[in-house]
Amino acid sequence: MSVGLTGGCLCGAVRYRLRGTPCHITHCHCRSCRRASGAAFVTWFTIRVHELEWRGERPMQYHSSAAVSRGFCPHCGSTLTYFHESDPEEIDVTAASLDTPEVLVPEHHTWWEQRLEWGTANAQSALPVHQRCGG
Ligand SMILES: [Zn+2]
Ligand SMILES: [Zn+2]
Incomplete structure (x- = not known):
């Protein structure tokens, strides 16, 4: 996995470049x-806020709870980021918004207990379940 x-x-309209290595996929x-994505689940990676360089327009923010902002394109609505105030140094970005998402290797599932059965028939594979996120 590489920087850049x-x-x-x-x-x-909204473009970004990573100056660090994605983690916590x-x-x-x-x-x-x-609900935010309209998909059965969303694959995220985490990056340091200062390692995410925006180009073009900035995402618009929706506060899905008091401490959470979800960024999306103001024109096409693509789901792009998740930010929680409790972790101000880090931001999550949708893995599928990368130009080359195939380079990432997902590590685990989050909120597995809220999963949609029909959306995860073959998704679990050997990945562990991890607790976090929400809001
Ligand atoms: Zn757009
Ligand atoms: Zn979530």
């Missing part, structure tokens, strides 16, 4: 991620 990965939204099955 790039990504962006569906329409291309997880499939989040919480209801909030599901």
Whole structure:
């Protein structure tokens, strides 16, 4: 996995480049991620806030709870980021918004107890279940 990965939204108005290495790559099955994305689950990676360099427009923010901001493209609506005030040094980015998402290797599942059965028939594989996120 390398530094310098790039990504962006569906329409291309919001673009980003990583100055660090993604870590903590997880499939989040919480209801909030599901609603925010319209998908059965969302795969996130974590990066230091200062290692995420925005290009073009900035994402618009939606506060899905008091401490949580979810960033999305103001034009096409692509789900891009998750930020929790309790962890101000880090931000989560949607793995599938990368230009080369295939380079990431998911490490675990989060909020497995909220999963949709039909969305996860083959998803568990050998990955462990990890607790965090939400809101
Ligand atoms: Zn867009
Ligand atoms: Zn979630």
